[in-house]
Amino acid sequence: MAQDMTLLWGSGSPPCWRVMIALEEKNLQGYNSKLLSFDKMEHKSQQVLDINPRGQVPSFKHGDLIINESYAACFYLESRFKSQGTKLIPDGxxxxxxxxxxxxxxxxxxxxxxxxxxxxxxxxxxxxxxxxxxxxxxxxxxxxxxxxxxxxxxxxxxxxxxxxxxxxxxxxxxxxxxxxxxxxxxxxxxxxxxxxxxxxxxxxxxxxxxxxxxxxxxxxxxxxxx
Amino acid sequence: MAQDMTLLWGSGSPPCWRVMIALEEKNLQGYNSKLLSFDKMEHKSQQVLDINPRGQVPSFKHGDLIINESYAACFYLESRFKSQGTKLIPDGxxxxxxxxxxxxxxxxxxxxxxxxxxxxxxxxxxxxxxxxxxxxxxxxxxxxxxxxxxxxxxxxxxxxxxxxxxxxxxxxxxxxxxxxxxxxxxxxxxxxxxxxxxxxxxxxxxxxxxxxxxxxxxxxxxxxxx
Missing domain, CATH: 1.20.1050.10 (Glutathione S-transferase Yfyf (Class Pi); Chain A, domain 2)
Incomplete structure (x- = not known):
């Protein structure tokens, strides 16, 4: 369970979806999932701006650590949870x-x-x-x-x-x-x-x-x- | 020494320069360095197209393995030569x-x-x-x-x-x-x-x-x- 993780995301955004797939592949279910509405411009809300000055999603938090770039979050998750779930970086x-x-x-x-x-x-x-x-x-x-x-x-x-x-x-x-x-x-x-x-x-x-x-x-x- | 590595690059191209710095930081001097001229359109030459269909530099080879994306080459070098030269991915x-x-x-x-x-x-x-x-x-x-x-x-x-x-x-x-x-x-x-x-x-x-x-x-x- 990943109760110390929070993901702010929008439906259908490929960058957000990357992080969600990474979390699933690394068996990190149970994170705090906050679906924002692009139509209502919620990605430009203060809640997002506080952790991402560009006003974009995904915004991902692991404890106090903030990672807003989708590739960065995926690489970070693989690095921190190497031996858990799917191995995303092969050895050879x-x-x-x-x-x-x-x-x-x-x-x-x-x-x-x-x-x-x-x-x-x-x-x-x-x-x-x-x-x-x-x-x-x-x-x-x-x-x-x-x-x-x-x-x-x-x-x-x-x-x-x-x-x-x-x-x-x-x-x-x-x-x-x-x-x-x-x-x-x-x-x-x-x-x-x-x-x-x-x-x-x-x-x-x-x-x-x-x-x-x-x-x-x-x-x-x-x-x-x- | 990195005699089994080849880099095709252009002067002043930030993507090429990234790979060159990574090679230096990982103590991989002595690679085959091929400076191409953008003015002469050498990055669109058959020599480049053969290993990079987009006709771009950098083009990097390690033995038979080809990596043309600058970030990919830098991550690959860090991963293959983790304990050599500068540690580019910190532990904490x-x-x-x-x-x-x-x-x-x-x-x-x-x-x-x-x-x-x-x-x-x-x-x-x-x-x-x-x-x-x-x-x-x-x-x-x-x-x-x-x-x-x-x-x-x-x-x-x-x-x-x-x-x-x-x-x-x-x-x-x-x-x-x-x-x-x-x-x-x-x-x-x-x-x-x-x-x-x-x-x-x-x-x-x-x-x-x-x-x-x-x-x-x-x-x-x-x-x-x-």
Whole structure:
């Protein structure tokens, strides 16, 4: 039980979801879970600003220690609870190299996705340009093809950095799930589709599935032609 | 000696510099160092594309293992050579929490800097907007104030995550150095200025100082009024 831990999070936020999956994988259930509403701007509330001056979630506390960066929280949890739950950093040099490489490439995948699906959120109305969005879409397609190729090379039933679940899956799966939530075609990206289906059944993922996705299982179709 | 390691890098690139500092801190001198010219577009050459499909540097090889993400290479080196050279991941929970937090916040600092100093590189000529650049500048100032405050809180002579050098310094110092190279005022940001001066004298930093900065010590003044 993790009663000395608190997580402030928002439903469907990939960075928040990373930390939630890490907590599940490390058998750290029972933490204080505070779901905030993005619609009500609760992530900009004083409660969040007190522990995260950028006004963002996740905000994670372990006792008095504050960690607001999602990757930082996941690495911290693995480091503090190495021998508990799933081992997220493998031992072998080869496995480690691939795991670290894909874990950090995951930030690029997230950014390229965000530049498309959150374009109107990031860019003020008067500054939006068809050409810029088209460039972002092309960059995302190139990126998706890389990941599809990575999975193809690893063979069926693989996780993102090999035959076992690792840190890479913890931090990148929420991005993959968001891609499909926004309409990515599993026919066009069959390896990513198979990976998504595989991870969806994982207890850590089921336990942390975004509540508003459960309530409303139909997502957007932003990425359907990608 | 690290004769089974190869680094492809470009002068003045903060991501490349991170890996170079990590190699020095872990006493991994003697690696195969291949300096590429950004001006000649050598980072898009077949030699790079063969090991990094995105056509970016750094590209790092340890034997047959390829790691192209700068943070991934630094974490990998620390993990493989834990007991050699500087200990980059501290043992204590408190020290670790701060180190992970600042290490990943460092990506935000880099992005906010890049959105200002590389604005004309990232945004095609017809799409540049005064309002967007101004917003990026304001975001950078807010970010710089956070880091100035972090250092103030830690007290004089501190590194970015405490009294000892850590992974945070390895990955964030190149960004700080680039800020000053582009004209940031040490009078306006005295804590960052003192930190820059402290780290400049560190052997790992001296050994990896960008060669074109040595040749031409005068930088730009892009950030002087920030």
């Amino acid at each position: 040099a080869e496995e480690q190299a691939l795991m670290f490489q894909r874990t950090f490439e995951g930030l690029t995948l997230y950014e390229k996705m965000a530049a498309v699906i959150f374009y109107t959120y990031y860019v003020p109305e008067g500054e939006r340009l068809e050409a810029a969005l088209k460039r972002n879409e092309e960059a995302l397609v190139a990126e998706l093809k890389l990941w599809e190729g990575y999975l193809e090379k690893l063979g069926s039933g693989s996780y993102l950095a090999g035959k076992s679940v690792s840190m890479t899956d913890v931090v990148v799966f929420p991005t993959v799930a968001t891609l499909f939530r926004f309409g990515l075609s599993a026919e066009r990206y069959p390896k990513l589709g198979a990976y998504y289906a595989l991870m969806k059944e994982r207890p850590s993922v089921k336990a942390s599935w975004p509540p508003h996705w459960l309530e409303n299982p139909k997502g957007q179709d932003t990425l359907k032609d990608m | 929970a408190e020290e670790q929490a701060l180190m992970f937090q600042r290490t990943f916040e460092g990506l935000t600092l880099y992005e906010k800097m890049a959105a200002v100093i590389f604005y004309t590189y990232y945004v095609p000529e017809g799409e540049r907007l005064e309002a967007a650049l101004k917003r990026n500048e304001e975001a950078l100032v807010a970010e710089l104030k956070l880091w100035e405050g972090y250092l103030e809180k830690l007290g004089s002579g501190s590194y970015l995550a405490g009294k000892s050098v850590s992974m945070t310094d390895v990955v964030v110092f190149p960004t700080v150095a680039t800020l000053f190279r582009f004209g940031l005022s040490a009078e306006r940001y005295p804590k960052l200025g003192a930190y820059y001066a402290l780290m400049k004298e560190r052997p790992s930093v001296k050994a990896s100082w960008p060669p074109h900065w040595l040749e031409n010590p005068k930088g730009q003044d892009t950030l002087k009024d920030m």
